[in-house]
Amino acid sequence: MRQEPSAATFFNGFADTFDTIYDEKRNAFMRWVDCTFRSDMFIRYTLTFDALDNIRGQSIVDIGCGSGPYITEALKRGASLVTGIDPAPNMLTLGRLRVRNSGFADERCILVEDKFPGAPVTPHDHAIVMGVMDYVEDAASFLTALKPVVRRSAVISFPSKHWFRTPFRRVRYRLRRCPVYFYTESDIERLCKAAGFRSVEVRKIPGAGMDYHVCVKP
Ligand SMILES: C[S@@+](CC[C@H](N)C(=O)[O-])C[C@H]1O[C@@H](n2cnc3c(N)ncnc32)[C@H](O)[C@@H]1O
DSSP, rough: OOOHHHHHHHHHHHHHHHHGGGGOSSSSHHHHHHHHHHHHHHHHHHHHHHHHOOOOTTTEEETTTTTTTHHHHHHTTTTTTTEEEESHHHHHHHHHHHHHHOOOGGGGGGEEETTTTTSSSOOEEEEEOSSOGOSSSSSHHHHHHHHHGGGEEEEEEOOOOTTTHHHHHHHHHHHTTTTOOOOOOHHHHHHHHHTTSSEEEEEEOOSTTTOOEEEEEO
16 A cells, blocks of 8 residues: 555645646647657547446546546536545645535545545445556455446556656655656456456557556446
């Protein structure tokens, strides 16, 4: 459990900067960096809502919700309830603001300051786990705890391994005291099946070091 407190600490301090990646609030150079090196963040957003399809009237849990971009989109698409879980309080403050600024009533959205596994979570129709497995030391326990929370499907991103980008990112995050973890397609298949998911669809976002976007069903 070493990594979650440090991931939480890192993201708590990084919350404002992270939030500017969405909504194109950054300067021209950083927008170029985001487009070039972080394009998978935007692609996985589109793939997630394509995979979830019609969520009107359904409940969603967004684990590692950050500043809440998936929460507001799920509310826009008519989700009956969205639960966001994140251990970084500054991320949740931004998430709460985003929900209010988008004009949604607080009663359709619950934000929980905690890590997963750990936070008590009731079953939801769908789970969103985007940009989180990067920071999870024990992916097997995380996915095993996720299975009973999911009634219909879960969409999960996993960072891929790349000969150049992976060691570079590892060092960058070590300096930030936030360890990162990487996966192969066979790791993902094995971990999801071992956790009890019946259907596992793995899709690699094209490009060096880009994420895997995975849709699992119980
Ligand atoms: C890269 S951000 C992604 C935020 C959001 N899902 C998105 O894609 O915009 C990762 C988030 O995961 C959270 N996180 C890290 N480990 C976690 C854990 N074990 N349980 C829940 N959240 C976690 C961090 O605090 C951070 O806000």
